[in-house]
Amino acid sequence: VIWLGQPEHSVITTCAYCGVGCGFKAEMKGTQVVRMVPWKDGKANEGHSCVKGRFAWGYATHQDRITKPMIRASIQDPWQEVSWEVALNHAASEFRRIQAKHGKDSIGGITSSRCTNEETYLVQKLIRAAFGNNNVDTCARVCHSPTGYGLGQTLGTSAGTQTFKSVEKADVIMVIGANPSEAHPVFASRMKRRLREGAKLIVVDPRRIDLVKSPHIQAAHHLQLKPGTNVAVITALAHVIVTEGLVNEAYVAERCDPKSFNQWREFVARPENSPEALEAASGVPAAELRGAARLYATGASDGTAAVTRRPNAAIYYGLGVTEHSQGSTMVMGIANLAMATGNVGREGVGVNPLRGQNNVQGSCDMGSFPHELPGYRHISDSTVRGQFEAAWGVTLNPEPGLRIPNMFDAALSGSFKALYCEGEDIVQSDPNTKHVAAAMMAMECVVVQDIFLNETAKYAHVFLPGSSFLEKDGTFTNAERRISRVRKVMPPLAGYADWEVTQKLAQALGYPMDYKNPEEIMAEIAALTPTFAGVSYEKIERLGSVQWPCNEHTEEAGTPIMHVDKFVRGKGRFIITQYVPTDEKVTRKFPLLLTTGRILSQYNVGAQTRRTPNNQWHSEDRLEIHPHDAEERGIKDDDWVGIASRAGDTVLRATVTERVQPGVVYTTFHFPESGANVITTDNSDWATNCPEYKVTAVQVMPVQQP
Ligand code: SF4
Numbered sequence: 038v039i040w041l042g043q044p045e046h047s048v049i050t051t052c053a054y055c056g057v058g059c060g061f062k063a064e065m066k067g068t069q070v071v072r073m074v075p076w077k078d079g080k081a082n083e084g085h086s087c088v089k090g091r092f093a094w095g096y097a098t099h100q101d102r103i104t105k106p107m108i109r110a111s112i113q114d115p116w117q118e119v120s121w122e123v124a125l126n127h128a129a130s131e132f133r134r135i136q137a138k139h140g141k142d143s144i145g146g147i148t149s150s151r152c153t154n155e156e157t158y159l160v161q162k163l164i165r166a167a168f169g170n171n172n173v174d175t176c177a178r179v180c181h182s183p184t185g186y187g188l189g190q191t192l193g194t195s196a197g198t199q200t201f202k203s204v205e206k207a208d209v210i211m212v213i214g215a216n217p218s219e220a221h222p223v224f225a226s227r228m229k230r231r232l233r234e235g236a237k238l239i240v241v242d243p244r245r246i247d248l249v250k251s252p253h254i255q256a257a258h259h260l261q262l263k264p265g266t267n268v269a270v271i272t273a274l275a276h277v278i279v280t281e282g283l284v285n286e287a288y289v290a291e292r293c294d295p296k297s298f299n300q301w302r303e304f305v306a307r308p309e310n311s312p313e314a315l316e317a318a319s320g321v322p323a324a325e326l327r328g329a330a331r332l333y334a335t336g337a338s339d340g341t342a343a344v345t346r347r348p349n350a351a352i353y354y355g356l357g358v359t360e361h362s363q364g365s366t367m368v369m370g371i372a373n374l375a376m377a378t379g380n381v382g383r384e385g386v387g388v389n390p391l392r393g394q395n396n397v398q399g400s401c402d403m404g405s406f407p408h409e410l411p412g413y414r415h416i417s418d419s420t421v422r423g424q425f426e427a428a429w430g431v432t433l434n435p436e437p438g439l440r441i442p443n444m445f446d447a448a449l450s451g452s453f454k455a456l457y458c459e460g461e462d463i464v465q466s467d468p469n470t471k472h473v474a475a476a477m478m479a480m481e482c483v484v485v486q487d488i489f490l491n492e493t494a495k496y497a498h499v500f501l502p503g504s505s506f507l508e509k510d511g512t513f514t515n516a517e518r519r520i521s522r523v524r525k526v527m528p529p530l531a532g533y534a535d536w537e538v539t540q541k542l543a544q545a546l547g548y549p550m551d552y553k554n555p556e557e558i559m560a561e562i563a564a565l566t567p568t569f570a571g572v573s574y575e576k577i578e579r580l581g582s583v584q585w586p587c588n589e590h591t592e593e594a595g596t597p598i599m600h601v602d603k604f605v606r607g608k609g610r611f612i613i614t615q616y617v618p619t620d621e622k623v624t625r626k627f628p629l630l631l632t633t634g635r636i637l638s639q640y641n642v643g644a645q646t647r648r649t650p651n652n653q654w655h656s657e658d659r660l661e662i663h664p665h666d667a668e669e670r671g672i673k674d675d676d677w678v679g680i681a682s683r684a685g686d687t688v689l690r691a692t693v694t695e696r697v698q699p700g701v702v703y704t705t706f707h708f709p710e711s712g713a714n715v716i717t718t719d720n721s722d723w724a725t726n727c728p729e730y731k732v733t734a735v736q737v738m739p740v741q742q743p
Contacts, residue, residue, distance in 0.1 A: 041071035053506035056392030058515025087222035129545035145172025149460030150394035153511025167548035171438030182725035187368025193606025198387035200597035206385030208348035214357020271370035277330035288379030301611035349385030365724035399514030407438035445476035502531035627734035643707035
């Protein structure tokens with residue numbers, strides 16, 4: 038830690054990293070941050086923090102920051118610094134030229150979960166009102182879009198059911214496809230405290246993550262499944278609950294739709310859905326599946342704790358659930374299990390998606406999907422559309438636009454020609470890099486708005502310098518629907534905050550946008566979005582934060598627990614979850630399965646954390662390989678290895694470890710040098726196109742140091 042001097046004043050703001058959304062006190066000397074101190078009154082963190090929020094903020098003033106707008110005629114040309122006016126007018130005239138030549142739908146935009154609610158709202162407004170189409174998407178497409186779909190279908194709203202504090206009342210905790218110790222550390226500490234107090238733990242993960250066995254914590258069941266078989270596991274658990282009489286019949290009768298429940302009960306009870314029948318597919322012993330199901334439903338693995346006092350059983354899940362070809366199916370399978378056992382609607386239970394980036398929840402809430410206006414209302418709904426048309430003074434297109442992968446495909450087929458990309462490094466973060474890069478090169482105009490010249494900017498024609506979280510005002514919404522303020526502690530290095538840049542681009546396109554500040558944008562969001570009705574800066578200022586919904590029917594600070602008396606959709610709806618094996622098969626040529634994840638000190642594509650002291654703890658992506666597979670290939674710890682899939686190949690160093698099971702390898706995706714997404718494929722979730730990052734058939738061989 039470097040001593041930067043005695044602070045003179047402080048500003049309360051919100052961490053720029055994960056979906057926990059910790060509150061911080063930025064301690065300042067003039068306009069320089071000298072320290073980030075976790076905020077004691079922050080409801081999400083209660084004075085705690087992790088190495089990212091505490092130490093990894095220096096990227097904001099890193100020498101790599103780009104602070105001048107730039108343009109170039111082609112991606113082979115050098116960048117040329119220009120004024121804001123020239124850059125924005127150039128971008129606007131290119132967008133209009135391309136639309137005149139190739140049609141209104143030939144352009145679109147992508148926003149990021151790193152942007153504030155206000156910024157995201159403006160991007161989707163710009164695209165709908167000024168571009169005149171619905172070709173807007175967000176990086177939630179590649180992480181939690183199945184959560185949006187799956188929870189919407191079953192419970193009626195696309196959000197986690199609980200406040201973080203709720204875990205303190207859980208008796209049984211099931212963690213599925215999430216590694217909170219690395220990705221959501223402050224919430225992980227809270228969960229571990231509850232586990233040390235005696236709550237029972239079930240971990241569903243192909244890797245032996247630290248939760249499985251750490252000081253004073255031992256999972257009762259580690260369902261170490263084969264990558265890609267989540268739905269087989271959740272269906273087997275449901276089979277046990279239904280066939281062993283563990284359904285909470287009173288809850289289901291009162292709260293759920295009987296027709297869908299009866300169909301689901303009949304389906305999961307079939308012999309082909311038993312743990313014994315699905316043991317071979319999932320790789321999880323039937324006895325473990327039976328024990329875990331009984332523990333979740335009754336509080337005891339042998340089922341002897343007859344259902345006299347049902348435990349509070351909570352499910353927490355992450356991208357190991359969503360990033361699969363059956364991601365949405367699995368989310369619905371989780372909701373089925375929670376409803377069948379009566380584990381939704383009170384403290385200590387629930388269905389809790391752990392959101393990766395700080396504003397994934399908010400970016401989805403703000404209507405940055407091509408089929409939805411803010412508040413998850415379908416664009417085809419003429420009543421809702423009419424409200425926005427009246428407020429925005431335009432006629433909106435009722436047809437859903439292109440999702441991110443559809444934009445790439447359309448670019449390659451010649452119908453999509455220009456992109457506005459704010460705060461998202463799609464070339465590093467999206468799957469099958471070769472495919473993405475080819476699509477970017479096929480476009481006539483790419484406008485990137487970011488703080489660094491990232492991998493995506495290599496394909497850009499216009500670069501608009503963005504602002505870090507320290508340079509802007511606005512709000513983030515965390516994984517528990519908590520809306521917190523992010524506050525400006527220093528002026529934007531490039532002169533404008535991101536919302537101002539989007540507004541100026543709209544003006545250059547001839548669409549009138551004239552907000553004085555982000556508070557005015559929030560007032561418009563609250564007026565047009567039922568889930569945000571009642572949200573205001575004044576209320577957040579007074580209460581510290583609020584959890585949506587927070588309107589006249591709720592407590593003033595909002596709703597810590599959802600679906601208390603009834604589900605948002607009315608009756609909870611069960612959905613049949615038929616396990617369908619992924620198309621990504623191992624073969625003699627590609628005999629191992631690669632799965633990907635994150636590490637504590639780094640964040641996402643690493644653009645921020647790699648430029649901070651956190652880089653000293655983890656300065657490269659490594660490939661974890663089981664000793665058996667390593668020995669078979671003559672690979673030792675620290676050796677360089679080549680890894681190849683049907684999509685591409687790359688080189689990185691090996692860590693030989695039993696954290697992974699034989700047949701499975703694992704890596705992170707924080708470094709462009711190793712570029713894990715060169716390997717991942719175009720397979721995606723059937724409902725949302727969320728990429729199947731978690732399952733790629735690969736071969737691994739030793740290579741010389743590159
Ligand atoms: Fe909190 Fe997440 Fe930031 Fe860590 S990265 S301080 S857990 S919000």
